[in-house]
Amino acid sequence: MIIHMKRGAVPQHEKAVLDRITSAGFRYEIIHGSTGIDVIGILGDLSGVEESFFSELEGVDKVIRISKSYKLVSRQYSAADRKIRVGTSEIGGRELVFMAGPCSLETEEQVSIIAAYVAKLGIKIMRGGAYKPRTSPYSFQGMGFKGLKLLAKVCKKYRLKIITEATGLHRHLDRNGKPEKKTVLENVIEYADIIQIGMRNMKSYGFLQELALLTKDSKKPILLKRGESSTLKDFLLAAEYIVAHGNPNVMLCLRGIRAFEEPEFQRYTADIGAITVLKKESNLPVIFDPSHSIGNRHYVKGVSLAAVAAGADGLLIETHNDPANALCDGDQSVTREELARIKDLAVKIRKTVNNN
Ligand code: PEP
Numbered sequence: 001m002i003i004h005m006k007r008g009a010v011p012q013h014e015k016a017v018l019d020r021i022t023s024a025g026f027r028y029e030i031i032h033g034s035t036g037i038d039v040i041g042i043l044g045d046l047s048g049v050e051e052s053f054f055s056e057l058e059g060v061d062k063v064i065r066i067s068k069s070y071k072l073v074s075r076q077y078s079a080a081d082r083k084i085r086v087g088t089s090e091i092g093g094r095e096l097v098f099m100a101g102p103c104s105l106e107t108e109e110q111v112s113i114i115a116a117y118v119a120k121l122g123i124k125i126m127r128g129g130a131y132k133p134r135t136s137p138y139s140f141q142g143m144g145f146k147g148l149k150l151l152a153k154v155c156k157k158y159r160l161k162i163i164t165e166a167t168g169l170h171r172h173l174d175r176n177g178k179p180e181k182k183t184v185l186e187n188v189i190e191y192a193d194i195i196q197i198g199m200r201n202m203k204s205y206g207f208l209q210e211l212a213l214l215t216k217d218s219k220k221p222i223l224l225k226r227g228e229s230s231t232l233k234d235f236l237l238a239a240e241y242i243v244a245h246g247n248p249n250v251m252l253c254l255r256g257i258r259a260f261e262e263p264e265f266q267r268y269t270a271d272i273g274a275i276t277v278l279k280k281e282s283n284l285p286v287i288f289d290p291s292h293s294i295g296n297r298h299y300v301k302g303v304s305l306a307a308v309a310a311g312a313d314g315l316l317i318e319t320h321n322d323p324a325n326a327l328c329d330g331d332q333s334v335t336r337e338e339l340a341r342i343k344d345l346a347v348k349i350r351k352t353v354n355n356n
């Protein structure tokens, strides 16, 4: 339920409304307008509560019942686009934001070469996994904390902001099975400018809550990926978990879903239509990951451009200096030249989208 306060409402009116909300056992979120409290969102199961329970109070203009369970991230609750600042980029505004880099951090040489060309192309955010969520326990699990430190060093040199994945609340084991000092989440929070939550963790609700609590004060931006078999409603509710627990700076990232396609043609099915749906339903920025969506370097350009035409606010692209020898996801990693071409074309499409 949403309560719109009257223009002339005074602090006592607002207090009476908030008291009624809390004494009935609900929580609330406030949106401040230029003259004080504008809108109050009531959180909780309000199915048994009549609108009049609040509308009878002085200073209340109207009470709107929102049927959507993902209230805080919905446009119905707050129509304005949520804009998220990362360095000099504003995600969710007019700018098309690019985040590019390898799937996995491998060596200092690899990270340095890629960072250099990413920066040269005018891209301001570098991706790179230090902790890799691998389906097989025998696949490369990532460089761990050493990778984070390396990424931080190189990105500092090239003035790039960092997006990297936090895979959980556990301590990462090195190759000899020795656990790191801090948890993966603690390490990533310290080093990342954007914390990526992968598709495997979209439904780890305890993890999402802990992530929100640990970033409640810093409001460090979070990129949440859609689970491979999750509905859009489940996806929005997962984002709602983070926002409801204190961090509003969430971006939604589509990365393809599991359909009946064979991996030899498409690793996942690019959910382009979901971009338009999410932009209408939610106020959060929508990022598209063409690399995992299609899983093949040759098709990354096509789906990237389609995603931008559909209204994506940014692209998260895997790129590698030597895709054939990449330790992870080489098949879907574009080269420097391909990345440059995608960027050029995508920016042109974005201009058209912005002007129409
Ligand atoms: C990744 O971005 O490297 C990754 C593992 O993504 P996803 O969670 O979409 O599989």
Ligand code: MN
Residues within 6 Å of the ligand: 103, 104, 292, 318, 328, 329
């Ligand atoms: Mn990958």
